[in-house]
Amino acid sequence: MKLLIVDDEPLIHVSIEYSLKELGLGDVEVLHAYTGTDMWKCLEESRIDAALVDIRMPGTNGLEAIEEGKRRWPDTFYYIMSGFSEFEYAREAIRLSVTEYLLKPLEPKTLAAVIAHVKDARANQDNQIRDTFRGWLAGTLHRHDVGYLYAKGYATALLLLTYDNPQNDSWIPAFLYDSHERVLSLPCDEGLLLLIFAPDTSLVHEILRKVPKRDYPAGVTCFASPVCREPEKLAAQMRLLLGASPIRVFRGLGVRYDAVLLAEVPEQELAAAKPWISLRDSYFHSQYETYVSLCSRLCASLPCENSERVRSFLTEVTGAALSGARTVEDLTRLLRQRGKSLLSQRKNVSKVDAAVAYLEENFYQDTSLASLAAQFDLTPNYLSTLLKNRLGMKFTDYLAGLRISHAKNLLLTTALSIKEITQQVGYYSESHFIKVFLEREGCTPAEFRSREKDPGGN
Numbered sequence: 001m002k003l004l005i006v007d008d009e010p011l012i013h014v015s016i017e018y019s020l021k022e023l024g025l026g027d028v029e030v031l032h033a034y035t036g037t038d039m040w041k042c043l044e045e046s047r048i049d050a051a052l053v054d055i056r057m058p059g060t061n062g063l064e065a066i067e068e069g070k071r072r073w074p075d076t077f078y079y080i081m082s083g084f085s086e087f088e089y090a091r092e093a094i095r096l097s098v099t100e101y102l103l104k105p106l107e108p109k110t111l112a113a114v115i116a117h118v119k120d121a122r123a124n125q126d127n128q129i130r131d132t133f134r135g136w137l138a139g140t141l142h143r144h145d146v147g148y149l150y151a152k153g154y155a156t157a158l159l160l161l162t163y164d165n166p167q168n169d170s171w172i173p174a175f176l177y178d179s180h181e182r183v184l185s186l187p188c189d190e191g192l193l194l195l196i197f198a199p200d201t202s203l204v205h206e207i208l209r210k211v212p213k214r215d216y217p218a219g220v221t222c223f224a225s226p227v228c229r230e231p232e233k234l235a236a237q238m239r240l241l242l243g244a245s246p247i248r249v250f251r252g253l254g255v256r257y258d259a260v261l262l263a264e265v266p267e268q269e270l271a272a273a274k275p276w277i278s279l280r281d282s283y284f285h286s287q288y289e290t291y292v293s294l295c296s297r298l299c300a301s302l303p304c305e306n307s308e309r310v311r312s313f314l315t316e317v318t319g320a321a322l323s324g325a326r327t328v329e330d331l332t333r334l335l336r337q338r339g340k341s342l343l344s345q346r347k348n349v350s351k352v353d354a355a356v357a358y359l360e361e362n363f364y365q366d367t368s369l370a371s372l373a374a375q376f377d378l379t380p381n382y383l384s385t386l387l388k389n390r391l392g393m394k395f396t397d398y399l400a401g402l403r404i405s406h407a408k409n410l411l412l413t414t415a416l417s418i419k420e421i422t423q424q425v426g427y428y429s430e431s432h433f434i435k436v437f438l439e440r441e442g443c444t445p446a447e448f449r450s451r452e453k454d455p456g457g458n
Contacts, residue, residue: 001027001028001029001049001050001115001118001119001122002028002029002031002046002047002048002049002050003020003028003029003030003031003048003049003050003051003052003115003118004030004031004032004033004039004042004043004048004050004051004052004076005017005030005031005032005033005051005052006033006034006035006036006038006039006051006052006053006054006057006062006065007034007052007053007054007057007081008034008035008054008057008058009054010034012054012081012104012105013032015105015106016030016052016106016111017030019106019107019108019111020111020115022108023108023111023112023115025112025115028115031046031048034057035057035058035059035060036057036059036060036061036062036064036065036068037059037060039051039053039065039069040065040068040069040072043069043072043073043076046200047075047076047198047199047200048073048076049076049077049118049122050076050077050078050079050114050115050118051066051069051076051077051078051079052079052081052102052106052114053065053066053078053079053080053081054081054082054104055080055081055082056082062080062081062082063080066078066080066098073153074152074153075125075153075199077117077118077121077122078098079098079102079114080098080102081102081104081106082102082104083104083105102114126181129151129154129197130184132149132150132151133149133150133151133154133156133184133195133197134184134186135149136149136150136195136231137184137186137193137195138186140231140234140235140238141186141188141193141238144414144416146231147231147232147235149231150230150231150234151197153199153229154197154198154199154229155197155198155199155200155201155203155204155227155228155229156195156196156197156204156227156228156229156234157195157196157204157207157208157224157225157226157227157228158193158194158195158196158224158225158234158237158238158241159193159194159196159211159222159223159224159225160188160190160191160192160193160194160222160223160224160241160242160245161191161192161194161220161221161222161223162190162191162220162221162222162223162245162248163191163192163219163220164219164220164221164248164253164280164313164316164317165217165218165219165220165316165317166219166284166319167218167219168217168218168219168220169191171216171217171220172185172192172194173210173211173212175207175210176194176207179196179207182196182197182198182203182204182207183195183196183197183207184197188242189281190242190245191245193238193241193242196208201227201229204227205227208224208227211224211256212256213255213256214254214255214256215254216253216254216255216256217254218254218316219253219254219316219317220253220254221245221248221253221254221255221256221257222255222256222257223241223244223245223256223257223258223259223262224241224256224257224258224259225237225238225240225241225259226258226259226260237259240259240262240263241259241262243270244257244262244263244265244270245277246270246273246274246276246277247262247265247269247270247273248273248313249273249276249277249309249310249313250269250272250273250303250309250310251309252309252312253312253313253316272303275294275297275298276298276310276313276314278290278294279291279294279295279298279314279317280313280317282294283317283318283338283339284317287354287358288339288354289351289354289375289376289377290375291339292336292339293375293377295332295335295336295339296332299328299331299332299335300328300332302328302331311325311331314331314335318335318338319338320334320335320337320338322334322335351376351377351378351386352383352386352387352389352390353390354376355372355375355376355378355383355386355387356387356390356391358372358375358376359372359398359399359402360402363399363402363403363406363425363426364403364406364424364425364426365426366426366428367399367426369383369384369395369396372395383395400436400440401440403425403426403427403436404425404436404437404440404441406424406425407421407424407425407433407437407445408441408448410424410425411445411448411449411452412449412452412453418430418433418434418445418446421433421445433445
């Protein structure tokens with residue numbers, strides 16, 4: 001931990017350092033300031049865990065220095081030191097919420113108690129900060145407005161690791177293990193999202209400098225944000241990393257892309273790259289029908305200028321040797337052959353089972369019977385019959401049931417508004433959502449939330 005001594009008497013500095021050595025507290029780094037201005041400079045340059053501040057100094061006195069310090073660096077623990085035990089000083093220290101009022105000269109046992117308290121309090125504080133940022137990361141990933149969970153005064157950055165080779169789908173850079181106290185991770189559809197956080201901007205930059213620019217394992221690509229200090233900017237960087245990550249299909253895997261480059265990617269290029277990621281996802285999730293459909297459509301429109309990089313991407317995804325595919329027809333045939341392995345993994349899964357599984361995962365999308373039928377190469381009437389025989393109800397009733405079930409869960413487990421829940425479960429009209437909910441549950445969403453959260457009506 002870092003301890004700052006703020007006193008205009010050099011002898012006090014020497015005395016405290018001597019006591020710390022006598023106590024055997026070698027893990028305490030001591031910094032020195034002789035005025036209130038010097039104290040602010042130290043707080044600006046480094047994260048100070050605790051400051052022992054003399055109450056009487058020339059110029060800015062200790063109370064004034066602490067008042068400004070608590071405003072700008074609230075995470076530091078401030079202790080007043082004084083040889084004067086007057087009531088007015090103590091009362092002012094209480095008003096400033098200093099951690100403790102210490103009388104000089106400080107005894108070794110007093111210093112030991114201060115160090116122990118700061119270490120325990122800092123550990124608890126760090127755990128709370130970590131939990132706060134974990135909530136921010138998860139909430140923002142799911143597009144909730146959770147800016148209030150961002151710990152003020154912290155510097156942050158994001159890394160996104162995408163995995164296009166299943167054999168390396170859990171790899172992270174080795175140096176992150178050494179920085180685990182400053183890094184949070186969360187799986188996402190695109191791969192693994194990493195949040196780096198620290199009170200000092202320099203610490204975040206130090207970690208970012210260790211992120212390799214190239215030579216990643218097969219199929220691994222990295223996307224990095226700049227350092228941010230505001231939740232709005234970091235949330236925007238998250239959207240940028242996630243939204244622009246498909247460009248790796250055309251621009252190459254195994255390198256690091258910085259946000260400055262991503263912001264300049266033409267929208268047309270990004271739109272053309274996204275379906276190839278959908279092809280990857282359908283292969284990884286054994287969605288044979290979707291995979292085969294995308295193979296035919298995408299290979300037919302394969303851009304010549306990106307042909308080799310796309311082939312490299314597909315080789316990582318499927319594990320197929322595509323070097324012998326000289327024509328579009330050859331490429332499509334080889335990819336279809338790889339797709340047959342998906343069928344062998346799901347021998348007992350029919351098209352109707354695949355359609356039901358698709359609905360359960362994508363109920364929130366704008367899905368119609370016609371679009372679902374086209375997805376599985378069936379006619380709407382035939383799919384309707386298959387679904388009714390399989391589910392015992394019509395397509396629209398099953399889809400509504402999925403949406404309402406998910407809505408009920410959100411009503412009970414989140415503080416989202418009815419309007420936000422409407423959008424999350426796939427309805428684009430709040431009034432229509434309320435009408436469907438009322439028909440199926442016999443009450444409005446608001447009434448359901450109130451009734452279930454307070455069964456006794458208290």
